[in-house]
Amino acid sequence: MRVDAFDFDLPPERIALRPARPRDAARMLVVDGGSMTDAGVGDLPSWLRPGDCLVFNDTRVIPAQLEGKRGDARIGATLHKRIDLRRWQAFIRNAKRLRVGETVDFGSGVSAVAEDRLADGSFILAFAGDEPVEVLLERAGTMPLPPYIAGKRATDADDRSDYQTMFAREDGAVAAPTAALHFTPGLLDALAKAGIATETLTLHVGAGTFLPVKADNTEDHVMHAEWGRIDADTAARLNAVRAKGGRVIAVGTTSLRLLESAAGEDNIIAPFAGDTAIFITPGYRFRAIDGLMTNFHLPKSTLFMLVSALMGLDVMQATYAHAIASEYRFYSYGDASLLLPPR
Template identity: 90%
Template structure:
């Protein structure tokens, strides 16, 4: 499909620069089939059925944004994907001033060697020493806020907690699974009281999630791979949810993409560990999920393509027009939507 089919006009003032406080005070647009209802995140229990299961991503965002120098050149690096214990793939700003074999000093006793440059222009950075790279990043790095936020204000200490979900346990993401930013212990307790189950999986979200689609046709776009894991016990429990007639609801496009990567043509979710570069566009047949809770996404983005595949392009264009007109807040720190397709 043509990428411009997924374009829409978004007023800049609709972009949220801070999250709702408390987190579960955010608004939520429910799209069930083609019907739309204005609600709030705290209303989520009434939109689900006892026995339904929400699936969360327990990845933890690391301070993967680095600013340093190579000689007199300022070099910025956004770590994208771990390749081994001391090496990360990174998008580099001012890359023309960095050559293979040169070292970037990021301050606080942290440096990295540019070992290789890949076909997509990213670098392999090697962090020497004995300290775990995670500790080095805690000293020298900042939270990698999306460019549509970072371009409007500086990252600050509040973002270290704001840009982390309550489920965050496993270090490795360079972008938050933002749909779950809305959850609080109180909301989770209300869901449990209503008989709603929950499961977790891990997908380490990469910086590629922010990259624009530069191709004119979706067939020409190449997704960046991200690493994820679903263990056998979790897969069995999720399959049991659907076998008894209840629904699996992915919380966030990251959870959805990993579930769909792990499911076979028969709709059975299997244990999974490894990279996924799944790219979901209209025409895709969903196998593992029955609904999605997600924030509002960028025009022409792979994530708007994904929700259009789930609900239909016309439905999502109408839903986004409704959200814009109704003052919903967009993107990572914005409001939420609950998408329940007709099956």
């Protein structure tokens, strides 16, 4: 398909620079089949049924944004994919001033060698010393806010907690699974009382999620890879939900992408551990999920393509037009949508 088919005009003032407080006070646009209802995140239990299951991503965002020097040159690095215990793949700002074999000093006793440069222009950074890289990042790094927020304001202390979900447990993400940012202990209690189950999986979201689609046709876009895991017990419980007539509702596109990567042609979710580069566009047949809670995405992004595959491009164009006209807040710190396709 033409990438232009997924374009729309978004006024810049619709981009949220701070989250709603409390988190579950955000608005939620419910799209049930082809009908739209303006609601709030706190209303979520009333839109689900006993026996349904929400699936969350328990990845934890690490402070993966680094600022350093190579000689007199200022070098910025955004880590986006772990290679091994001491090496990370990173996007580099001012990359023309960095050569393979040179060392970048990030301050606070943290340095890394530019070990290799890859075809996409990113570097492999090998961190010096014996301390775990996560410890080094806590000392020298900052939270890697999405470019559409970081370009409008500086990162501050609030982002350390604001850009982390209540489910965050497994270190490794450089972007938050933002749909889960809306959840609070109180909302989880209300869901449990309504008979709605919850499960977690792990997908370490990479900075590649923010890369623009540069191809003219979706068939020519190369999707970034991210590492994820679903254990056998979780897969079995999710299969049991559907076998009993319940719905599996992914919370966030990251959860959805991993669930779909783990599901076979028989619609059974299998245990999974490894990279996924699944790219979901209209025409895709969903195997693992029956609905999606997600935020509002960028024009011409792979995520807007994904929701269009789930609900239909015409439905999502109408949904986003309504959201913009109704002043919903977009992107990572913005409002939510609950997408329930016909069954």
